[in-house]
Each structure stands twice: as structure tokens, then as C-alpha cells.
Amino acid sequence: ESVAAEKKRWTLNDFDIGKPLGRGKFGHVYLAREKRSNHIVALKVLFKSQLKQSQVEHQLRREVEIQSHLRHPNILRLYGYFYDQKRVYLILEYAAKGELYKELQKCKHFSERRAATYVASLARALIYCHGKHVIHRDIKPENLLVGAEGELKIADFGWSVHTFNRRRTMCGTLDYLPPEMVESVEHDANVDIWSLGVLCYEFLYGEPPFEAKEHSDTYRRIVQVDLKFPPKPIVSSAAKDLISQMLVKDSSRRLPLHKLLEHPWVIQNADPSGFVRSCVAQLLKP
């Protein structure tokens, strides 16, 4: 049966291990082939000692729980996991064209058509996640992989969380809550809109909008939304308009993701086949 078969007890013997694909903070990722189905996967190997040391076990459990339930053409599948004495193994979808940030480094910045196609597919993936009350919170080039057809895959849900609908957690009226709780700056799904705006800027200009030498300067530029568009490379005013509607301090005033998909710059530049293909792929998935 395919790798995706649920509830199977996987062991290392089920896989032929291939070349290392890269290293995350807690271990390496290897190309691997599941022996029975010959299905190619990426096997992420994490050392329990390092997970314990960094107290990220609960975060990993959350990542596995969340990513294993998400099914979308632009979200890297997590088929399952297993562990032995020393390590935890995540069985992940293999993205044949590797890491997006390497591609961005190579060609400095993307064309408006390529940037818009990526931004539209990420917006659709985030709409899907938010529909399941999941926010990613860590959308950046390093967490984006490229599939065999050039489609983007959001990976590394290490920072994602299930958002509770505030009204439900408030269970009733706000009247009795102290100011500090009503004022608490909780983030909601709109954090991903901001990050997508930063990503769109970086796709077009080759660097993020609030970059600065010192962290303190970057922090100040972000909170002041010190957004500047360099004269080079030339970028359309439609693209700048979209970015300006996403990088808004008041999270409730950021352009909603479904509105992003109707923005003129996305309509004029995003490659519709990507969307059509992702719909067909979604329909054909076993």
C-alpha cells in the first residue's frame, strides 16, 4: 500500500536511505524510498537528546499533529512518523526541486509573474490552513520547497498553532475580563497575511522590506512599518499596492487572503494553470 497508509507502524527497515538532502536544527533530512511501494520520501531524523535539551518535544508533537492532518497541494505532506531509542523520524513528502530560497539567491529576484504565481498558491494554502484554525506563523523562503511541477510547498510547521476562535475561548461575554486580558496582543491568522506580504516583497526585490544591520533597527522598522520601495528592480505599482495593503500594522485592516486572490496584480500575473493543476491534483489524490 502507499506510504500514506494511516496507522501503520513504520520502522527504519521499511526504507532504503539515500543521500542527505539538508540539515535542520535538530537533525538531518535524507532522501528515502519506502521498500514496498517504491515511494520516494524525505525522511527527517531528529535526535531525542537534542529535542529534550531544547524542550521542543511539545512543539514537535504539535507539528506532527497539525501537518499530518493537512492535505493541500501547496503544503508538504507529513505521511507519518516513528521513533527508536535515540531518534524520531518524520516521513515527509519529497519536494523534487528543493528549497526555494536557493532559487531566490541564484536569480536575485523573481519576475512579477513568478512572484504572483507563488503568492497566489501560498494564499490558497493559508486560506486552507486558516479554515482549519491553523496559523503557520513562520512563512519565509527557508520554509518553502518546490515540487516536481515547480509548485510551492509550505514545510516546517514547527511554529504553527491551532488558533482558538476568541469568542469560543472567551466562552461568553468579555465584560468580566480584566484590561490586561482584553488588551493582550494575541496574534490571529492575520499574522500570516503580514508574512506573505514580506515574502511577496522579498520575491520581487530579493531582500525583505525591513532588513537592517542590527536586530533593534529591524524591530523598529517593523513596528513603524517603515516600508520603502527601491527604484531598482523596476516593480509595477499594482505589486506595490498589494504589498502596501498587506503590510499594515493593524492586523484587522490587512487585506484578507481571499481579497488578495482578486487583486488586479494577482489576476494579471499569477499563472492560472497552477491553480487549475492544483485543483485537478486535489481531485485526483487517492
Ligand SMILES: CC(=O)N[C@H]1CCN(c2c(Cl)cnc3[nH]c(-c4cn(C)nc4C)nc23)C1
Ligand atoms: C529544515 C529542513 O528540513 N530543510 C530542508 C532540508 C531538506 N528538506 C526537504 C524536505 Cl523536508 C522535503 N523535500 C525535499 N527536497 C529537497 C531537495 C531536493 N533537491 C533537488 N534538493 C533538495 C535540498 N529537500 C527536501 C527540507
